[in-house]
Amino acid sequence: MIVRLAWRSIWRNRRRTLITIISIGFGLACTVFFIAIAEGVYAQFIDQVVRMQAGHITLESPRYRSGPAVDIWFEAPESLRSQIERLPQVERTKLIILGQGIARSASGDVSVTLMGIEPSVELHTSPVVRHMVEGRYLNNQDGPWVVIGSGLAKRLKLGVGKKMVITTNDIAGNLVDELCRVRGIFKTGSVEIDGYFIQAPIAFARRLFDLPEEGATQLGVVLKTPQAQEAVLQKTRTMVSQQDIAVLPWQEVIPEIASYIKLDRGSNLIFQAILVFLILFTIFNTILMSVLERQREFAVVLALGTNPLLLRLQILMESVYLGLIGCALGLVVGGLAAWAVQVWGIDLSSLLEKGFTISGFAVSTKMHARVTIGLLLGTGGLVFAATLILSLIPMHRATRLSIVDQLR
Amino acid sequence: MTNIVSLQKVTKDYGEGDALTHALRGVDLMVEAGEFTAMAGPSGSGKSTLLNIIGGLDRPTAGRVEVDGREINTLSKTDLSLLRRDRIGFIFQSYNLIPVLTALENAEYVLMLQGIPNAERRERVREVLKEVGLEGLENRYPRQLSGGQQQRVAIARAIVSEPALVLADEPTANVDSDTGKSLLDLMRRLNETKGVTFFFSTHEEAVMKRARRLLQIRDGVIFNDQAH
Numbered sequence: 001m002i003v004r005l006a007w008r009s010i011w012r013n014r015r016r017t018l019i020t021i022i023s024i025g026f027g028l029a030c031t032v033f034f035i036a037i038a039e040g041v042y043a044q045f046i047d048q049v050v051r052m053q054a055g056h057i058t059l060e061s062p063r064y065r066s067g068p069a070v071d072i073w074f075e076a077p078e079s080l081r082s083q084i085e086r087l088p089q090v091e092r093t094k095l096i097i098l099g100q101g102i103a104r105s106a107s108g109d110v111s112v113t114l115m116g117i118e119p120s121v122e123l124h125t126s127p128v129v130r131h132m133v134e135g136r137y138l139n140n141q142d143g144p145w146v147v148i149g150s151g152l153a154k155r156l157k158l159g160v161g162k163k164m165v166i167t168t169n170d171i172a173g174n175l176v177d178e179l180c181r182v183r184g185i186f187k188t189g190s191v192e193i194d195g196y197f198i199q200a201p202i203a204f205a206r207r208l209f210d211l212p213e214e215g216a217t218q219l220g221v222v223l224k225t226p227q228a229q230e231a232v233l234q235k236t237r238t239m240v241s242q243q244d245i246a247v248l249p250w251q252e253v254i255p256e257i258a259s260y261i262k263l264d265r266g267s268n269l270i271f272q273a274i275l276v277f278l279i280l281f282t283i284f285n286t287i288l289m290s291v292l293e294r295q296r297e298f299a300v301v302l303a304l305g306t307n308p309l310l311l312r313l314q315i316l317m318e319s320v321y322l323g324l325i326g327c328a329l330g331l332v333v334g335g336l337a338a339w340a341v342q343v344w345g346i347d348l349s350s351l352l353e354k355g356f357t358i359s360g361f362a363v364s365t366k367m368h369a370r371v372t373i374g375l376l377l378g379t380g381g382l383v384f385a386a387t388l389i390l391s392l393i394p395m396h397r398a399t400r401l402s403i404v405d406q407l408r
Numbered sequence: 409m410t411n412i413v414s415l416q417k418v419t420k421d422y423g424e425g426d427a428l429t430h431a432l433r434g435v436d437l438m439v440e441a442g443e444f445t446a447m448a449g450p451s452g453s454g455k456s457t458l459l460n461i462i463g464g465l466d467r468p469t470a471g472r473v474e475v476d477g478r479e480i481n482t483l484s485k486t487d488l489s490l491l492r493r494d495r496i497g498f499i500f501q502s503y504n505l506i507p508v509l510t511a512l513e514n515a516e517y518v519l520m521l522q523g524i525p526n527a528e529r530r531e532r533v534r535e536v537l538k539e540v541g542l543e544g545l546e547n548r549y550p551r552q553l554s555g556g557q558q559q560r561v562a563i564a565r566a567i568v569s570e571p572a573l574v575l576a577d578e579p580t581a582n583v584d585s586d587t588g589k590s591l592l593d594l595m596r597r598l599n600e601t602k603g604v605t606f607f608f609s610t611h612e613e614a615v616m617k618r619a620r621r622l623l624q625i626r627d628g629v630i631f632n633d634q635a636h
Contacts, residue, residue: 001513001520008508300504303465304518304565305493307486404466407500408456 002310006317013290017322020286024326025333027279028383031272032334032375033341038268040342040370041363042261046226049257049361050250051125052193054096055220056229057236058253062246064217065253070099070209071171074245076219083239084221089228094121095216097205101168103148103198105156112152114166114198116205116216125222128186128199135160135184142201145183151195153185160184166198170210178208190361260358279383283326284390287319291394298398299406308399315395316388323387327380335376341369411474412573412605413439413462418471420457420628431457432468433628439607441572444599446619447609454628455609456577462607463496463575464488476572493521497566499576499608503558505550505565511537511557512546515564522569536568537561540594556587563594567604576608580615592618 010017050056061074081093097116102109119138123129128147129137138147146166148158158164160182167177180200187194200208206215223232229249237247251258291298298311349365420432431454439445449455460466461473464480473480476495483491492498497518505514512533519529537546540560550558559579566574579595580588592615598604608615616622617636624632 001517004513005506005508012508296504297506300500301506301517302489303463303492303498305489305491305496305521307489307521310521404460407460407465407504 002314003317006314007321009290009294009314010318010321016286016289020282020322021326021329023282024279024322024383024387025329027275027282028327028330028379029334029337031275031379031383032331032371033338033369034268035272035375035379036334036338036369036371037341037367038265039372039375040338040368042265043226043370044368045358045361045363046250046257046261048127048364049254050220051222052127052361053220053250054218054253055094056223056226056250057221057233058248058250059219059221059236059240059245060217060248062244064246065248068098068217070097070168070211070217071173073097073171073211073215073217075212075214076216077214080239081219084219084232084236087232087235089223089225089232091222091224092121092125094118094125094220094222095202096218096220097202097209097211097215098217099168099205099209101166101208103152103156104165104167105158105162107157108155110152110155110196112166112196112198114168114200114205114208116202116208117199118202122199126199127188131186131188132184133187135182138183138199138201140201142183142204144178144180144200144204146180146198146200146204147184147186148182148198149194149196150185150187151191152198153182155195158182158185166200166208168208170208172210174210176208176210178204180204189365193361257358257361276383276386280386280390283319283322283387284393286322287315287391287394288397290318291315291398295398295401296406299401299403302399302401303403303407311399312395315398316391319387319391323384326387327384330383331376331380335371338369338371341367342371410441410477411438412441412443412476413437413607414472414474415462416472418458418461418468418473420454420461420466421469431628432461434471435628435630437623437630439573439605441605442599442603443605443607443621444596444619445607445621445623446616447607447623447625448611448616449609449625450611453625455625457628458625459575459577459607459609462573463498464492493518494569495572497569497571497574497604499559499562499566499574499579501578501581503550503555503562503582505558505561507550510547510549511542511553511561511564514550514561515568518565518569533564533568536564539598540564554587555583556591559583559587559591560594563591563598567598567602571604573605573607576606578609578611580610580612585614588612589614 061072064072076095084090084093095118099114101112101114103112120140133150138145156164162182163179165177165179170176223229233247233249240247345366345368347366415435415437418432418435422429422431447455461468462475478491515537516529516533540563542560580591595606596618599606610616619636621635623630
């Protein structure tokens, strides 16, 4: 009967109950939607960055981070790559050589970052492939050919098929230069990448820097899902425990991106907390109001001999109903909206014509949300649990009343 | 006969200092099982205070109160609550039914508190509702019933658990005189046929005349106690 009484009680003031349920639902839906969007953007951005750079997990010389330069290279044996690639969570591995140099043409020179890559691998991983605007991407048969950013092409007045010279120091410190031709031009939207970044086949980079076969500055591990990172990190560390190789998560390789996301997530959290606080305030207000206006009724049932615990249970049940219906509504609406953005995305290119970058990396202007069961259960559970906690004060007040005063 | 209510030198004070009010001043009273007692007095005479103390809703400032053989002063809040649930029925002036429960559900509320199985309590409640003249109205909500009908539901709620004592605070005050008379007839009949002990407050002449025992109270003192 208490369950029935609680259910009927919440519908005494139908309008107030509906407003409360809609408030809970709307607030939770917004929370779910915005968190899903933020998480989707982070995931999309991280994926893009790690695929362009050295993967979710990077193997390199333990000394490389203290002074990143091509002369701090390491040998990445094929057997190690095969061993890592056999891990079920691994999508592929990629060898890269990162070095600095000067790109020159008849029109001038620009300081650049040169990345030696395996074209057949990058074809499936590098976002550069999707951003080719002229010519084509590299393939394994390409010799001294490079792809350059549109900004660099403009500054050096280069087009597809044109010659340029890259001058750098090899691993022994000798000044070297190599002639190469432009195979294609990309435009990612990042001033830094488009203006100062060159990709070349790894064989060409090895020749330029005088690195031996299997020599590279990094071996990147690209995962099928980022959630597998910790497990693969541990397994890879075990594999190379006897070797002079450091195994790092992407957060240590690109710390500025990790810090940015942490900071952004923190500020989002504050926004979400304010939203949740507003929802909870509404719920608290409703429950308290509904208890205060029924003081006389509670006095009657207490006079009839109702155990105060039973009365508290009734008020708790009312909160459970409000919380359950509101949370279900919020999760369905917010979850569906976020799911739609996950599937179809929101294209902001018309609003962000020039795109935007974080730490020099372009962020896609087509946003995709990321809805997970954990997100739905976490936010829904939080609001529901908070609803129950908030009902404690009204519950307490309902049973602390003076029966005689209320019945007078 | 057994004493259902026994009061010895019961006082009740409210406030303190200059605002001190003596609501009851050394009341002595015995109510035996099966009595049909009315307590009359003007507003502020101490009627409700006395009912509240007998009903275990309030505690006296001094004196001894025994209800159904249990001394109220010594009982904990929980024990008082159990005493009210199991041994005392309440009828309030303004019915005080739970608006979201039907007549049947309101009447069975106390039985539910007592843990009586669903089927048994439904059967008992239907029987009692029939007895108070509400057959066919079991599934109506209080708002769908007249004042008299609501008070009948309240009477059914008060007697369905077969308590030792039914306390009624001006049970006919909120209804017209005809309805009040029929409610009084009902209570009197329940008293005579089922032996339910009624103790009620009133300020209506007609009600006083129907009581078998009339107590008159003024300024917290019972100054007249006569059997009819």
